[in-house]
Amino acid sequence: MIKIGITGSLASGKSTASKFLSSKHGPLFSADSAVKELYKSSSFKSLISKKFKIKNNNQIKKNLKKMIFNNSAELKKLEKIIHPLVRKKMKKFTFKNKNKKLLFYEIPLLIESKLMKYFDKIIFIKSKKQLRLKRFKSKNGDKKLFNLLNSKQMRDNKKIKFCDYVVVNEKNLKILKKDLSTIISKYE
Helix, strand or coil, X not given: CEEEEEEECXXXXXXXXXXXXXXXXXXXXXXXXXXXXXXXXHHHHHHHHHHHCCCCHHHHHHHHHHHHHHCCHHHHHHHHHHHXXXXXXXXXXXXXXXXXXXXXXXXXXXXXXXXXXXXCEEEEEECCHHHHHHHHHHXXXXXXXXXXXXXXXXXXXXHHCCCCEEEECCCCHHHHHHHHHHHHCCCC
């Protein structure tokens, strides 16, 4: 089993790259999908409501966003709850797929969370900030949220030092797929 981590900055194209790789070569664990699943869980919503004193469980994400904008320390508090739960799901995924040749893990904060030792290879998806902002806004994100989340991430040049491959995703899907296929062909 070869575990391949896929990371990159906000809106760099990690999900697109991950979906392409997993559709052709092996199962995918997505940290973002794991977080979305958590927010569907009533026990998680209850835990968050208590920790952040949120009265309306139906508006939990909206309220958290507001809190984070007003006090960025709240993001750290939220990450301390979410990250261990996501790691637990990641371990379950690995165990469930232990007989597969290639496993893919899309983890936005892979380097910031110091998870490098869990992977045999790490691919960094890189894009210029302006292009990433444009992509983020096209998915109903706003500039203020982009800047806040982007400021919490380590700079690309620092993250790249921990990665085995850097794929620049600034042209088109065809080029992205070609670059990723070149990398993965070494491990099949």
